Amino acid sequence: MIGSSAKSEPDMNPIFAKAETSVFETMSRLARERQAINLGQGFPDDKGPDDVRAKAAEAVVDGWNQYPPMMGLPELRAAIAAHYRRFQALEFDPGSEIMVTSGATEALAGAILALIEPGDEVVLFQPMYDAYLPLVQRAGGVPKFVTLRPPDWTIHERDLAAAFSDRTRLVLFNNPLNPAGAVYGRDALALLAAYCVKYDAIALCDEVWEHVIFDGRSHAPLIAAPGMRERAVKIGSAGKIFSLTGWKVGFVCAAPRIMSALAKAHQFITFTTPPNLQTAVAYGLAKDDSYFAGMRAGLQRSRDRFSQGLVARGFSTLPSAGTYFLNIDISPLGWSDDFAFCSWLVKERGVAAIPVSAFYAKDAIRSVVRFCFAKEDLTLDGALSRLDHVARPR
Numbered sequence: 348m349i350g351s352s353a354k355s356e357p358d359m360n361p362i363f364a365k366a367e368t369s370v371f372e373t374m375s376r377l378a379r380e381r382q383a384i385n386l387g388q389g390f391p392d393d394k395g396p397d398d399v400r401a402k403a404a405e406a407v408v409d410g411w412n413q414y415p416p417m418m419g420l421p422e423l424r425a426a427i428a429a430h431y432r433r434f435q436a437l438e439f440d441p442g443s444e445i446m447v448t449s450g451a452t453e454a455l456a457g458a459i460l461a462l463i464e465p466g467d468e469v470v471l472f473q474p475m476y477d478a479y480l481p482l483v484q485r486a487g488g489v490p491k492f493v494t495l496r497p498p499d500w501t502i503h504e505r506d507l508a509a510a511f512s513d514r515t516r517l518v519l520f521n522n523p524l525n526p527a528g529a530v531y532g533r534d535a536l537a538l539l540a541a542y543c544v545k546y547d548a549i550a551l552c553d554e555v556w557e558h559v560i561f562d563g564r565s566h567a568p569l570i571a572a573p574g575m576r577e578r579a580v581k582i583g584s585a586g587k588i589f590s591l592t593g594w595k596v597g598f599v600c601a602a603p604r605i606m607s608a609l610a611k612a613h614q615f616i617t618f619t620t621p622p623n624l625q626t627a628v629a630y631g632l633a634k635d636d637s638y639f640a641g642m643r644a645g646l647q648r649s650r651d652r653f654s655q656g657l658v659a660r661g662f663s664t665l666p667s668a669g670t671y672f673l674n675i676d677i678s679p680l681g682w683s684d685d686f687a688f689c690s691w692l693v694k695e696r697g698v699a700a701i702p703v704s705a706f707y708a709k710d711a712i713r714s715v716v717r718f719c720f721a722k723e724d725l726t727l728d729g730a731l732s733r734l735d736h737v738a739r740p741r
């Protein structure tokens with residue numbers, strides 16, 4: 348009889364159905380419940396530049412609000428090309444090498460779907476952004492991990508040699524690296540590029556933090572490393588460039604052959620991105636150098652204020668060369684489990700942070716805890732005073 352063997356609940360894909368609630372969500376929920384200061388999730392207190400937001404508002408009211416072109420507004424694609432020429436000496440053809448996506452996350456998802464087949468190996472550097480592994484697994488990729496370790500998160504050649512093989516199709520590389528706050532320079536990039544070339548792999552370069560980098564550093568894009576122009580996909584995000592993380596306007600740059608595959612995936616995922624936000628981002632990317640320098644200087648000041656406050660309270664901080672994040676080493680405090688420390692901190696001290704082991708799939712480092720310092724002085728100072736006496740020997 349029809350239905351007699353039906354299950355009471357239908358099966359679903361286990362990668363998402365069985366995924367646990369993310370640590371960001373858990374910590375934010377605890378922060379709300381405990382009225383804690385939330386230095387967990389990575390978003391700034393700042394409202395973002397007034398003129399860029401005004402441009403978006405104007406475009407909503409007076410502009411075009413129907414489907415924009417699938418590849419993105421021509422004015423935004425031209426602005427992205429000009430922006431990367433100005434800041435990174437890169438040349439992209441806006442007509443065939445640039446696509447606008449709904450955030451870097453869509454760019455990542457589309458690229459992973461477009462570039463690998465089930466059974467292909469994908470090299471992932473851990474700690475890694477939480478979306479990478481489920482997306483790779485859902486696309487049938489076989490993850491091969493390179494483990495990076497504090498305090499300097501160096502990429503060792505022996506680890507690349509162990510992770511790459513003739514089955515490697517894709518490498519996911521995030522630089523500057525969230526959550527580590529590490530910034531990789533030309534030597535590390537040249538080493539990684541040599542492995543991509545040797546194994547004929549494509550690099551998916553998540554560079555959403557490219558402008559959030561401190562102490563006079565400049566960002567080195569992997570696509571400029573030897574042999575990478577035809578085998579790298581560069582991903583950026585307006586959310587990070589303009590401190591407007593909710594906007595979800597991303598962009599992808601790649602050689603035309605790769606771009607045509609990425610565009611096919613994009614057309615069936617979001618197809619397009621709100622036109623008014625695209626207009627505002629095009630305007631923003633053309634802003635004076637002083638805007639970008641000022642944004643960096645403001646964040647660097649917050650980093651230093653928070654870091655000095657932590658050191659004065661006896662914490663041991665790790666270097667932060669970029670991103671919104673500063674890490675501490677909790678082992679000198681007598682803690683050996685970063686999850687336990689973060690749960691204790693949010694419940695007992697009212698400060699939410701993120702355990703860095705959440706960014707590892709295996710062999711997790713359990714001694715590092717991440718704080719977001721992209722907050723107003725008042726918020727940072729409030730958190731610091733709640734951290735008084737935590738670093739005393741327990």
Ligand SMILES: Cc1ncc(COP(=O)(O)O)c(C=O)c1O
Nearest residue numbers: 450451452476521525555584586
């Ligand atoms: C490394 C990394 N990649 C991607 C993203 C997501 O970017 P978007 O909000 O543009 O999707 C983030 C956001 O924090 C990130 O840190």
